[in-house]
Amino acid sequence: MAxxxxxxxxxxxxxEAVALTVAExxxxxxxxxxxxxxxxxxxxxxxxxxxxERLLRDLEDLVAAPxxxxxxxxxxxxxxxxxxxxxxxxxxxxxxxxDSLRRAIAVLLRRHREQAP
Numbered sequence: 001m002a003x004x005x006x007x008x009x010x011x012x013x014x015x016e017a018v019a020l021t022v023a024e025x026x027x028x029x030x031x032x033x034x035x036x037x038x039x040x041x042x043x044x045x046x047x048x049x050x051x052x053e054r055l056l057r058d059l060e061d062l063v064a065a066p067x068x069x070x071x072x073x074x075x076x077x078x079x080x081x082x083x084x085x086x087x088x089x090x091x092x093x094x095x096x097x098x099d100s101l102r103r104a105i106a107v108l109l110r111r112h113r114e115q116a117p
Contacts, residue, residue, distance in 0.1 A: 007024075056109055060105075060106050063101075064103075
């Protein structure tokens with residue numbers, strides 16, 4: 001490769017070694033520091049990505065739950081307290097709207113997850 005000097009190979013005490021100039025050695029040390037810093041940033045970003053993925057999964061579960069399910073309650077669990085909404089009333093219309101919104105958000109979250117690189 002052009003621009004990348006090949007190190008000089010030498011033999012010391014019967015073992016092969018590489019000889020670097022002081023400038024080459026300093027450049028190597030600087031590159032190692034940069035790589036270490038980048039590795040730390042990648043680890044941080046990776047952890048943020050995992051937390052964000054968990055958040056998206058939890059949000060998807062929340063909006064996919066039926067309107068009468070409490071947070072932390074599985075989608076199949078039934079609510080046992082409180083009055084039942086009246087069929088055909090304003091509460092039922094609002095509940096249907098909320099359910100539609102939940103489904104739309106769940107679809108959007110799934111699509112976003114599937115399109116992620």
